[in-house]
Amino acid sequence: MTPSGAWVASLPGGAEMRAGSRLSGDFSDPLAPASARSQCLLADAPWTWLDQVHGNQVVVVDQPGACRGAQADAAVTRCTRAALAVRTADCAPVGLASREGVIGAVHAGWRGLMAGVVEAAVAAMRSLGAGEVSAALGPCIAPHAYRFSRADLEQVAERYGRGVVAADDAGYPALDLRAAVGAALSACGATLVADARACTHCSGDHWSWRANRDTGRQASVVWFPGQCGTTVGTIGPVDRDRGV
Numbered sequence: 001m002t003p004s005g006a007w008v009a010s011l012p013g014g015a016e017m018r019a020g021s022r023l024s025g026d027f028s029d030p031l032a033p034a035s036a037r038s039q040c041l042l043a044d045a046p047w048t049w050l051d052q053v054h055g056n057q058v059v060v061v062d063q064p065g066a067c068r069g070a071q072a073d074a075a076v077t078r079c080t081r082a083a084l085a086v087r088t089a090d091c092a093p094v095g096l097a098s099r100e101g102v103i104g105a106v107h108a109g110w111r112g113l114m115a116g117v118v119e120a121a122v123a124a125m126r127s128l129g130a131g132e133v134s135a136a137l138g139p140c141i142a143p144h145a146y147r148f149s150r151a152d153l154e155q156v157a158e159r160y161g162r163g164v165v166a167a168d169d170a171g172y173p174a175l176d177l178r179a180a181v182g183a184a185l186s187a188c189g190a191t192l193v194a195d196a197r198a199c200t201h202c203s204g205d206h207w208s209w210r211a212n213r214d215t216g217r218q219a220s221v222v223w224f225p226g227q228c229g230t231t232v233g234t235i236g237p238v239d240r241d242r243g244v
């Protein structure tokens with residue numbers, strides 16, 4: 001996994017999703033100095049991270065780093081130098097991008113999905129000029145470890161279809177979160193183009209609330225790597241002309 005223990009997915013318009021792991025740092029307190037260092041290593045651009053509440057609020061970031069700490073579960077932007085981050089333990093991080101250069105990041109747990117956070121994020125992207133929206137799904141909990149009450153599961157199945165109904169290792173009802181995210185994306189005409197297929201519960205490399213009651217959080221970032229960072233950003237044509 002590179003860089004910094006991350007799963008990387010290329011998205012349209014030169015965008016990229018980097019889904020971090022434990023190896024990329026603990027982002028549970030984004031203001032901690034250690035977290036600031038980890039942010040630079042994972043994606044060297046001003047981060048917009050969110051105060052996530054499992055709702056359907058989407059912030060529109062109009063300059064790099066804007067809306068940092070806002071109470072919301074998704075962010076969208078067309079700023080080429082912004083990095084949109086969501087933090088997860090077992091919930092699904094979803095990266096979104098369109099060819100027109102509009103990107104989004106979504107924190108999708110079952111409550112957020114039921115509130116329509118994925119559809120709200122895609123709609124916000126379209127209002128910024130996105131046409132076709134492509135999605136990448138980072139590591140999240142797999143159904144075998146995601147036991148669910150029958151009543152809650154039925155609610156999700158009513159909204160997103162029977163494909164979300166699964167069983168856990170002991171045969172109890174379980175939610176297939178990946179299937180629910182897939183159904184939410186389909187519902188708003190977005191296409192899943194990359195899937196990490198990693199289970200946070202089983203992977204020793206990820207924080208998991210269900211497995212370990214971990215308070216740590218991995219971060220997933222959507223950004224335009226070619227527009228940011230020290231590797232590409234500081235060696236532009238202007239610098240070369242000056243012989244730097």
Ligand SMILES: [Zn+2]
Binds near residue numbers: 142145199200202
């Ligand atoms: Zn698992």
